Amino acid sequence: MTLAHTIELEALEKCFPSLEKPAVASLTATLRSGAVTGLVGPDGAGKTTLLRMLAGLLKPSSGKLCVAGLDPIAQDRQLHAILGYMPQKFGLYEDLTVMENLTLYADLRGVTGELRKQTFDQLLTFTDLTRFTERLAGKLSGGMKQKLGLACTLVGQPQVLLLDEPGVGVDPISRRELWRMVHELANDGMLILWSTSYLDEAEQCREVLLLNEGELLFSGSPQDLTQRMTGRTVLITAPAGSHRALLQRAICLPSVSDGVIQGKYLRLILKEGEDHQQVLQQLELPDAELTEAEPRFEDAFIDLLGGGPNSKSALAEIMPTVAGDSTEIVIEAQGLTKKFGNFAATDHVDFKVRRGEIFGLLGPNGAGKSTTFKMMCGLLVPSGGKALVLGMDLKTSSGKARQHLGYMAQKFSLYGNLTVAQNLKFFSGVYGLSGKRQRDKINEMSTAFNFAPILNQTPDSLPLGFKQRLALACALMHEPDILFLDEPTSGVDPLTRREFWLHINGMVDKGVTVMVTTHFMDEAEYCDRIGLVYRGKIIAAGTPDDLKNQVASEEDPSPSMEQAFIELVQGYDREETA
Known part of the structure; x- marks a missing residue:
């Protein structure tokens, strides 16, 4: 059992000469061990600056800071003996194996002899990396890298754990496993601060500190903030094929604070005191079905920051309208296969994408979606099958096809x-x-x-x-009239994500075709159709609602996209085992 610890912040401030406003402004809070505390906020909110001050890597400009009874600058040596810090770009050595990385961190922490052996056994079991000790860190999937990063941070049994956005770029199954591990550590009494811009993660914390531009906007239980939105979140059934245009009209209404697409629905947050039926009149949908939705922490977060985008996409306005009709096939995979040695990363994959459609490739880390995606935009040569764009084979006419393509990489x-x-x-x-x-x-x-x-x-x-x-x-x-987006919003906050999708939706309305990979399940809702990739194959395909309906049950008649993703992947594993 770990000792109960606290982090005390009193009027804490950090200013940088290059910034007009403080990166962290007059922050007062007390964080306690025994459960995960979330540090939540958009880009530039001050999350990383605060974590670096707590770890003793930055000196505060003013105010007081005490971690487990220690001053991070004056008593840095004592603090480092009990502190684990996992920065965003965690320092794994990609050309070392899993075991060699652990050994290096054990050497740095002075963990030797029998204690080292016990620690490694515990951590490898805990992170489920026992089978991969000889694999190079660079060859691990995104989720496994994060688990190895966590294991290295836990060498030396720290009592305070600082995690800077550990869920970025990690699929829902790996994120769920990361959370399971961290909750276990918190239950044993460890003080854990988890920084995130994924707001469904904030809902898993006992308490959250919500920062924006360095200032504390809210401190307390995430449920307390979410409850403020009761009665203001609605779902409107959109007429078939009109989602995107309708959303762009809805967010421009003075009565609407935020809006997103959720399967066949528009999910809108209304400003306080607004009449639900009035919104239907303004959208010229007097007979549409409108139901109240359970508010989410993300709704409260967006509302607290002043709402989402409230105008049409300026980018879509300057893009030309694409000629062609919606039945035209513009992207096609025919028996697409890619082998590395004997391993098939993509295994006889088939799909078609029509003009003006958003097609999403989803899948766990290491499932083969990036390999498939790279072949479709001509960055990898297939071992078998064909990747066609506008009927042109990317193997033989890549130059001509590329004139039509725009590509946005995950690491910009x-x-x-x-x-x-x-x-x-x-x-x-x-x-x-x-x-x-x-x-x-x-x-x-x-x-x-x-x-x-x-x-x-x-x-x-x-x-x-x-x-x-x-x-x-x-x-x-x-x-370009075809756009390939590889995890385009990985790590960005919900406001930036909304702005990004406002532009994409506006361009698709003008006939641009989009193929996208993503780990954000709410983002998958923007896709017209989805291919769920696992073990190199497409194991499920259809509209977002089709995939959710495949796993719906009497106990859970309306599962979320994330539940559908996890259940379909785990169901496939169960069938393979059987």
Whole structure:
């Protein structure tokens, strides 16, 4: 049993000369052990700055800070003996095996002899990595890397654990396992602070600190904040095929604070005191079905920050309308296969995507969706089968096909040492733009995304949300009619995610076709159809509602997208075992 510890913050402040406002402003709070505390907020809220001060890596500008009775700067040695800190980019050595990484951290922590053997046995069992001790860390899936990172952080049995966005880029099954492990540690008395921009994770915490621009907006139980939204969250059944246009109209209404697509429904948050039926009149849907929905922490979070986007996409306005009809097949996989040695990462996969459709590839880390995705946009050569774009085989006509494609990578492929303006110029030049046409396009993008204040900054110095906007702008310079998005919103906060999907929905309404991979299950709801990839195969396909209906039962007649994902994958495993 770990000792009960607290973290005491009193008027804590951190200022950086480069920022006008404090990164953390006059923060007072007490955090206790025995359950997970969530540190929640959008990009630039001050979450990482606070964690780095707690770990003794940054000196506060003013105020008091005490971790387990210790001053992180003056008593750093004593603190490091009882503290585990897992930063966002955790320092795994990718060319070392799982066991070699653990051994390195044990050496750094001074864990030797019999205690080392016991610790390794416990941690490998705890993280379910026993079978993978000889595998290189670089060859692990995203979820397994996070579990190894957690195991390395736990070498030396810390009593205080600081986790900076450990769920980023991790599929729902791996995230659930991470949470199970962390709850177990908290139940044993460890003090755990989990920073996140995934708001369904915040609902798993006993208490949350909600930060925005360095300031504390809320402190307490997530349920207390969520209950404030009772009666203000509604589901409207949208007429078939009109979701995207209807959502763009709905969010512009003065009575609506936020809106997202949820399967066949529009999920809207109404401002306080607004009449539900009045909203149906304003949307010209007087007879549509409207039901009250259980509010989520995310609803309360968005509302507290002043609501989601409330205008049409400025980006969609400057994109041309794509000619062609909705029956045209623009992306097709025929028996698509990719082998690495004897291992089939993609195994005879078939699907078709029509013009103006959003097609989502979902799947656990390591399931083969990224391999499939890379073959579809010409970045990997198939071992067998065909990847076709507009009927052209990417193996033989990749140059011609690529003129129609925009690609946005998971790790945004921006040049960190070039300025924003230079990145825009470089990518537009790569896509064949020059002279007046190039200057006009750069100006249009700068206006649509409000780049003017940051044109002379480098992407490396920008928050994640700005990097994401820049990566999307660079991918669209040549006005492609097909867009490939590989986990485009990994790690960004819900407000930035809404803005991103506002642009995507606006472009799809103009006939652009989108293929996307994602780990955000609420994001999968924006897709017209989904292919669930597991063990290199598509194990389920259909609309988001089709997939949810496949796992619906009497006990749970309306499962979430996340429940559908987990149940379909685990059901496939059960059938294979049987």
